Amino acid sequence: MFGFSALFGRSREVRRLDDALRAAGLHPALMPDAVKIAALKLLKEDGYGASPDLSACTIAAEMLTYCILGDLGFGEEQGRGAARALEARLEAALAAGDSLDARLILLALHAGIIQGALVDRYDLSAGGES
Numbered sequence: 001m002f003g004f005s006a007l008f009g010r011s012r013e014v015r016r017l018d019d020a021l022r023a024a025g026l027h028p029a030l031m032p033d034a035v036k037i038a039a040l041k042l043l044k045e046d047g048y049g050a051s052p053d054l055s056a057c058t059i060a061a062e063m064l065t066y067c068i069l070g071d072l073g074f075g076e077e078q079g080r081g082a083a084r085a086l087e088a089r090l091e092a093a094l095a096a097g098d099s100l101d102a103r104l105i106l107l108a109l110h111a112g113i114i115q116g117a118l119v120d121r122y123d124l125s126a127g128g129e130s
Contacts, residue, residue, distance in 0.1 A: 020061035025077025
């Protein structure tokens, strides 16, 4: 059965996000399309325009990749310094409560793609009591 994207091709925005995911160290096929579309919607809602550019997609791709790979996996792909920077972003997002990064983390949590070690370490839950 052909998927929607097989018939019409992927949108420019999804291709940009795929490129950003690759650059962040995650093969795009490991990210569900529904998560990609939701992440792009979050970028648009956060003021990155109707068609988020590569730098905006990179912001989302890095956080989502960090959520999927965790500290060690992201560190292996991008280096320990980059992993620490994303860890700091995650901690800041949890402290802020409502930011683009916080919504991306919640997206990963709802989609079931966040690494269990991060869920445990930060006591994450989708109910808002994290």
